[in-house]
Amino acid sequence: MNKQRRKLLQIGGMLGVGAVLFPYDIAARALDRAKLSKFGLQLYSVKEEMANDAAGTMRKLAQFGYKQFEGFDGGKGILWGMHPAECKSLLSDIGVEFISSHADVFKNLDAQAEQAAEVGMKYLICPYIGAQKSIDEWKNIAERFNKAGKTLQSHGLKFAYHNHDYTFKMLDGQLPQDILMENTDPELVDFELDMYWSHVAGYDPLEYIAKFPGRFKLCHVKDAEPEGGNAHDRGVLLGTGEIPYADIIRKSKKYGMEYFVVEQERFVGTTPLKAAEENAVYLSKLKV
Structure with a gap:
């Protein structure tokens, strides 16, 4: 040979x-594959508990394994009546980072931004804007987002918008979410993709993130049961629905996704705190 x-x-x-x-x-x-090292909770998921005892609730959530919180204005401001120094001390004590808060970004924005910056937040987020009647109205909304983003930039923060299903419903042959993406300044405006709402509206969350790389830095992680009439009534605990989060979380990172925030709004056979605990267990075991 x-x-x-x-x-x-x-x-x-x-x-x-x-x-x-x-x-x-x-x-x-x-x-x-490594487990997801950090994940957060939108505190609206436990809104009644937060109203009764914000500090105590946050301590419990930290014990579940949450390392990040996203707030909301529950009527006492984005810090629930706490002074920034008090809130910052609590966060340091329980080992949690306050990454963002949903807020009325069109009212007293400078004052809210000062509070947010003092506790180390990175984002103030518009949680809801409502469906608009025309493409021009959506373009006007985009300009309002740019303006809010400019204000927040002066405080060292960034603006983001959290979608519902209405931005994923066609209007005059165009998708309102596309209009917002294309008419906002990436230097001023980021987006928080609520994966549940895009999913039940018929859009694959990962495909949409890939369409606009670098624009989605945060997301809401909540699952949907396979069948359901009303889109509002399909929310289930993570891992019990049809959204493939292990794959989505892993792949979305390469398109710029940084923060994975649990949100639970529907509770069947469980309580808000128990749901928060079970969702934390799911994410803590998830290999991405």
């Missing part, structure tokens, strides 16, 4: 072994 033929046989043998081992290599890489 000449040297050239012997060499070819050796190469072929190695390729054969590689072909056999390749599936096991894939499996090994899957096993090596």
Whole structure:
């Protein structure tokens, strides 16, 4: 046997072994995937508990494994009546980062931004704007977002918008969410994709994130049961619905997603605190 033929046989043998081992290599890489190190909770998920005892509720949530909080204005301001120094001390004590808050971004924005900056928030988020009647109205909303973003930029914060399903419903042949994406300044405006709302509206969350890389830095993680008439009534605990979060979370990171925030608004056979605990358990075991 000449040297050239012997060499070819050796190469072929190695390729054969590689072909056999390749599936096991894939499996090994899957096993090596890291768990999600940090995830947050939108505190609206436990709004009644927050109203009764904000500090005590936040301590309980930290014990569940949440390392990040996203707030909301529950009628006492974005810090629920706490002074920024008091809130910051609490967060330091329980080891949680306050990343953002939903807020009325069109009212007293400078004052809210000062509070948010003092406790280390990165975002103030418009949680709801309502469906508009025309494309021009959506463009006007985009300009209002830019203006709010400019104000927040002066405080070292950034503006973001949280969608519902209405921005994923066609209007005059265009998608309102696209209008917002295309008419806002990326230097001033980010977006928080509520994956549940895009999903029940018929849009794949991951595909939409990939369509606008770098624009979605935060997301709401909540699951949807496979069947349901009203889009508002399909929310279920994470891991019990049809949204493939392990795949979405892993792949969305390469498009710029940084913050994964649990939100639970529907409670069947459970309580808000118990749901928060069970959702934390799910995410803490998720390999991405």
